[in-house]
Amino acid sequence: MKPDALDRLRGTLLGEVLGPQDAGYGTARRVYNAMIDKRPAVIAKCLGNADVVRAVRFAREEDLLIAVRGGGHSIAGHGTCDDGIVIDLSLMRGVHVDPVRRTVRVQGGALLGDVDRETQLHGLAIPTGQMSDTGMAGLTLNGGVGMMLHKYGLTCDNLLSADMVTVDGELVTASADSRPELFWALRGGGGNFGVVTSFEFQAHPVGPMMLAGFLAHPVERAGEVLEFLRDFTATSPAHLSADAMFLRAPEADFVPEEYQGMPLVTLLVRYFGPMEEAWQAVQPLRDFGDPLYDSVGPMPLVAVQSMQDGFSPPGNLHYWTSEFVPCIGAEQIAAIAEIGSELPSRISIINVHPFDKAATDVPPDDTAFAHRTDSWLIHVIGQWQDEADSERCRAWVKEAGALLRRFGLGNTYLNTTSEDGETDRVRAFWDERRLARLAKVKAEYDPDNVLRFNHNIPPATNESAS
Numbered sequence: 001m002k003p004d005a006l007d008r009l010r011g012t013l014l015g016e017v018l019g020p021q022d023a024g025y026g027t028a029r030r031v032y033n034a035m036i037d038k039r040p041a042v043i044a045k046c047l048g049n050a051d052v053v054r055a056v057r058f059a060r061e062e063d064l065l066i067a068v069r070g071g072g073h074s075i076a077g078h079g080t081c082d083d084g085i086v087i088d089l090s091l092m093r094g095v096h097v098d099p100v101r102r103t104v105r106v107q108g109g110a111l112l113g114d115v116d117r118e119t120q121l122h123g124l125a126i127p128t129g130q131m132s133d134t135g136m137a138g139l140t141l142n143g144g145v146g147m148m149l150h151k152y153g154l155t156c157d158n159l160l161s162a163d164m165v166t167v168d169g170e171l172v173t174a175s176a177d178s179r180p181e182l183f184w185a186l187r188g189g190g191g192n193f194g195v196v197t198s199f200e201f202q203a204h205p206v207g208p209m210m211l212a213g214f215l216a217h218p219v220e221r222a223g224e225v226l227e228f229l230r231d232f233t234a235t236s237p238a239h240l241s242a243d244a245m246f247l248r249a250p251e252a253d254f255v256p257e258e259y260q261g262m263p264l265v266t267l268l269v270r271y272f273g274p275m276e277e278a279w280q281a282v283q284p285l286r287d288f289g290d291p292l293y294d295s296v297g298p299m300p301l302v303a304v305q306s307m308q309d310g311f312s313p314p315g316n317l318h319y320w321t322s323e324f325v326p327c328i329g330a331e332q333i334a335a336i337a338e339i340g341s342e343l344p345s346r347i348s349i350i351n352v353h354p355f356d357k358a359a360t361d362v363p364p365d366d367t368a369f370a371h372r373t374d375s376w377l378i379h380v381i382g383q384w385q386d387e388a389d390s391e392r393c394r395a396w397v398k399e400a401g402a403l404l405r406r407f408g409l410g411n412t413y414l415n416t417t418s419e420d421g422e423t424d425r426v427r428a429f430w431d432e433r434r435l436a437r438l439a440k441v442k443a444e445y446d447p448d449n450v451l452r453f454n455h456n457i458p459p460a461t462n463e464s465a466s
Contacts, residue, residue, distance in 0.1 A: 001062045006042060012054045015047040015091055028088065029080060031069070032133075033318040035390070036077030040067065040086045047091055049163065049171055049197050056195060057169040059085045060450070066167070067453040068195050071111050071135015075320050076419045078138070078191065078453045087195055089137065097122050102204070103160060108137045108197045116302045125206035125272075125301060127152040129415075130351075132306040133314070140199055141190050142415045142455070143369045145377065147241035147270045147304075148206070150357040156187035156369055157362055158202045164194040167450045171197075185441040188369025190414065191454040192438070193445045211271040211278040212304045213296030216249065217289055219263040222337035226352065228288050229267065230328050233354040239273025240281050244352040246340030250310065254295040262292075265340060269296050270304055311349060312383060319382040319394045321401035322416040323408040324355065324375045332407045336378060339403065344382065344396040345389060351379040368438060370430050371411055378404050379416045414455045426455050436460065 002008075010017045018025045019042055028043045041064065044055040059066050062085075069079035069088045080086055089109035095118040096105040104126060106115055113132030119125050127148035129139045136155075144155020152158060161175035162183070172194075174183040185193055217225050229244050236242065245266045249259045269285055271278045275298070286294055312318070325332055340350045356374040364372045382397035384390070397418075411429045430438060439460035442449070447459050 001041060001064070005058075005062055009042065009044065009055070009058050012058070013044060013046065013051045015051050016045040018043040018045070029086070031077055031079050032073045032314045033075055033077055034315050035317045035319065036080060038077065038080040038082050040081055041083050043086045043088055045088045045091050049165065052087060052089075052165045052195050052197050053169045053171060055085065055087050056165055056167060059087075060167065060169070065452065066195075066450055068137075068191055068451070070108050070137030071133065073131075073134045074138055075318055075416065076455075078455075081453050084453075089195075089197070092197065095119075097124065097203070099124065102202065104201045104203050106136050106199045106201065108195070108199070110136045112136060112139070112305060113302070116305050119203055120208050120300070120302055123205055123207060124203035126201045126203050127155055127158055128305070129155070131309050131312065132302075133309060136199065137196055138191070139415065141186060141188075141196065143188050143413065145353065145355070145359075145413060145415070148204075148272065149355070149359040150241060151238040151272075152204055153358040153362060154369060155201075156367055157359075159187055159199060160202055161200040162186050162196050163198045164196045166194045167446045167448070181441055182445065184366075185368050185438055187367035189438050189441070189457065192442050192451055192457045194451070206272050207301035209275055209298050210301050210304050211269070211275070211282055211296060212299055212307065213269055213294070214254065215267040215269060215285060215288075215291040215296065216255075216259065216264045216293050217266065217291055219246065219265050219341050221289065222246070222265040222340055223333050224289060225265045225267065226328060226333045226336060229352070229354075230333075232284060232288075233356070237273065237281055238357050239271060241268075241270040241272075242285060243268045243354070246343065246350040247311065247348075248343065248346045252310070254293070256293055259292055261346065263341065263343070264292070268307075272301065311347070312381065316347065316383050316385055317387065317390060317393075319397045319418050320380060320416050321397050321404075321418065322377060322379045322413045323401065323404035324371055324373070324377055324411055324413070325404065325407050326373065326375050326409055328352075328376050335403050335407065339380065339400045342396070344393045345384040347383045347385070348393065348396075349381040349383065350400075351377075351381070353377040353379065368430075368434065370434055371409070371413070373409065375409060377413055377416075379413070380404070426457065429455075430457075
């Protein structure tokens with residue numbers, strides 16, 4: 001950069017500009033996953049669309065690559081970079097609800113918790129993810145898997161429009177009626193096409209109260225638990241989300257002291273339909289197998305959405321993988337149970353999510369999100385705190401991923417996958433036809449691949465586009 005570059009940028013932004021010599025730079029460059037340790041040349045903490053436009057134009061003038069940080073929760077570390085500019089949207093967390101139209105406008109730095117707090121004032125909710133400190137931007141652009149997918153689909157399925165700053169510094173809007181091909185690409189194609197500064201979503205009447213909690217079983221009974229969950233899910237109501245989790249019981253108020261630290265397979269139960277039907281809907285889950293403890297009870301939706309926050313807090317070292325598995329028969333259940341019984345650290349976790357109903361009712365070509373087949377998403381969370389454990393824990397995740405790929409459909413959920421030079425997860429998720437379509441959109445909006453800190457889609461060339 002030119003010697004006066006940072007001062008020039010400071011003179012054009014309302015937000016804060018930080019360089020490596022500035023106080024606060026060390027804190028600002030940190031991201032959720034402590035394995036990611038990047039040192040950008042500049043961090044632009046934007047306060048609005050005008051700041052983002054100016055930051056992008058500055059990056060192009062200075063020939064800087066651009067990383068975009070929304071919530072900073074990317075497990076692969078896509079919200080930062082070495083030597084480039086980080087366009088940091090973390091100060092842009094506004095949420096505006098239109099209770100009449102049941103729509104919600106969300107700025108690009110908003111977290112799930114920000115959205116839930118505002119929408120629940122009106123008895124509304126957006127289908128989102130699993131943790132309240134996840135950023136809405138990355139969640140939406142890569143799909144958005146959460147407890148409401150059986151009833152209302154993925155987060156991206158509820159997107160109505162998006163405002164985006166292109167790499168040329170132009171502010172555009174994408175929707176079904178305006179730039180429809182870009183709108184298609186933004187719903188599952190990741191952060192490849194521009195800096196999305198706000199999203200408009202369709203909301204749904206949910207809450208404020210739900211029925212939720214954990215049903216814990218010894219890990220030795222994992223096979224029985226997974227068989228039961230498979231059979232129960234086949235006919236369960238769409239308002240009910242039931243996942244299996246392999247973990248060591250946390251030191252929490254809802255866990256009896258004698259079980260804390262014990263290896264478990266738990267059923268995470270969340271019912272968000274009519275409360276008068278709630279207890280009857282979840283009773284089969286509570287009746288199964290004499291749980292070690294049962295924490296299911298009424299609680300506000302905003303509390304339910306933060307139930308898992310303490311399991312994977314910021315600052316831990318993370319390495320993740322995931323796989324869509326078409327079914328869980330005896331062989332698949334045995335493999336999942338084996339992985340779940342050998343967690344490499346006390347804070348590693350495996351989530352087993354049924355993926356069906358509304359999420360797979362969407363025609364495959366309606367969005368860029370590629371996976372629309374009834375299946376099970378197996379999410380392997382390698383998580384630890386001591387760097388000396390990194391090689392061992394990463395090796396466990398890789399072994400688990402290799403085992404799951406024996407049964408998988410060949411693709412993954414990119415929001416739950418670390419960067420891995422050994423397998424091309426981008427091509428594993430998007431088939432060649434879909435990837436070619438995405439590459440054409442990339443070529444239109446980012447032909448020089450300035451935005452490459454993502455699950456990257458190279459822009460189409462003249463030869464590849466023909």
